[in-house]
Amino acid sequence: MAPTKSLVNENRQTTNAVIGVRKGITTRNQKSLANHVGNVDVKQQAIITRETRIKRKADTSPVKGKTIKRSALGNITNAIAKPFGVNLQDPKKAVAKKSQIPSKAVPITKTVTSITTRASQIVTRATKVSKKDDEIIKPVDVVPAPAPPPPTRHITTRRSAGLIELEKSNDSSLYVSALEDIAEEASKKDDKIIKPIDKNDNVTEPETTNASSVIPGQLTVQKLDGTPKRKLPDGVQHDFDAENWRDPYQVSQYAMEIFEYLKSRESLFPIGDYMEKQVCLSTWMRSLLVDWMVEVQESFELNHETLYLAVKLVDLYLTKVTVGKETLQLLGAASLFIASKFDERIPPMVEDFLYICDGAYSQHELIRMEMNVLKVVDFDLGIPLSYRFLRRYARCVKVSMPTLTLARYILEYSLMDYTTISFSDSKIASAALLLALQMKDLGDWTPTLEYYTGYKIQDIRPIVLALNEGLHKKQKDALATVRNKYSHKIFFEVAKVPLKEILNI
Structure with a gap:
């Protein structure tokens, strides 16, 4: 069908x-x-x-034998590239095609004769050119050769092939090695410094060094590493920064400028008498909070700078914001949390601070308080701390470790005293060091201390008296954390050092 x-x-x-x-x-x-x-x-x-997906030939194929330039990173495999669109041939087929094409063999004798004839032509042309030059050149009187210039000190530098080609030309090269430029400037300066020496003076000649032994930039390095000679005031025993000039951890080149800058920043963080504004707080409650913060610092093994920064943040916040009794501990925990993240290598976690608060606050409340504190200080945590000034001044005077620990105890004990919040950090550090020297019978205020601290005895005398008075106050059992801490053998039991009734200042 x-x-x-x-x-x-x-x-x-x-x-x-x-x-x-x-x-x-x-x-x-x-x-x-x-x-x-x-x-x-x-x-x-x-x-x-x-x-439907069938390969289609290009409309116009490129010319055979035409090579295309390869970019620097175009063909990483170093394969021989061909123009786009040309089909790669099978090597076996290519060999077969080559064998089919008859090759015209050129005899060796013909090539040799062609080479010799070419060489003879070149020789004849050269002789003709030399004859013409001899006709043009006129005889010139013989002039004695000038004396060779004195030997100059050369510095060997590595130069690329491009620079060598540029130096062969008569044009001045714009590309000069940085090390060569520095060495030339240093040599010019050395030539200016050298003065003529009289024959009568008995001066030993410096040892000559070979040009190969000179390293590029060596003169500049020696000048930078050289220890400076400062003119110290009368009575200053030693230059601490010059003695540690080659120690990179001391940063002796900038130490004086750094602490002068920190002293200039103290006016940016003023703390006044804020207890009149705080209706729900008292000086006793603040002392309890600082004592609790010292205990947290000791239990978490935090740095001392973390504790001092946290107390500063609390005082700065209370200066501008009114706080209730129930949020005072939250403020202390948030300040410690901020300071530990700023200063610690491995800060505690949020859960740790919630745990030490005995679950009185939630994580949201702690983070909210942290944000409020940072807004109040305008996110500027580079606050000058008295602990840093004390360490600098004690090292410059070269006091012993027990004396420095006693000064730390005096300074940390003053954190609980509300009357010391308005003192300058650099001044209270100087006063604590002077009080420790007085308690150890190691002397008075010296010109060396005056040089490094920048203060005279008249500037810190009232602060020394206030610190000594705070140590003589009757100690309460609720505020015994600092005393117990510095009564340990690790801290040389400095809390047991007898107090001074009368100070020789």
């Missing part, structure tokens, strides 16, 4: 569509194929789409 005309037409349309797709030509039959052939399987459609 013969098929109907409709089936024949459908088969013709499908075959035409497939052929059109294979050739890469878009026709209207593709749309009709989607409409008429609705019951085609998914697998057949995938086969059709696969057949």
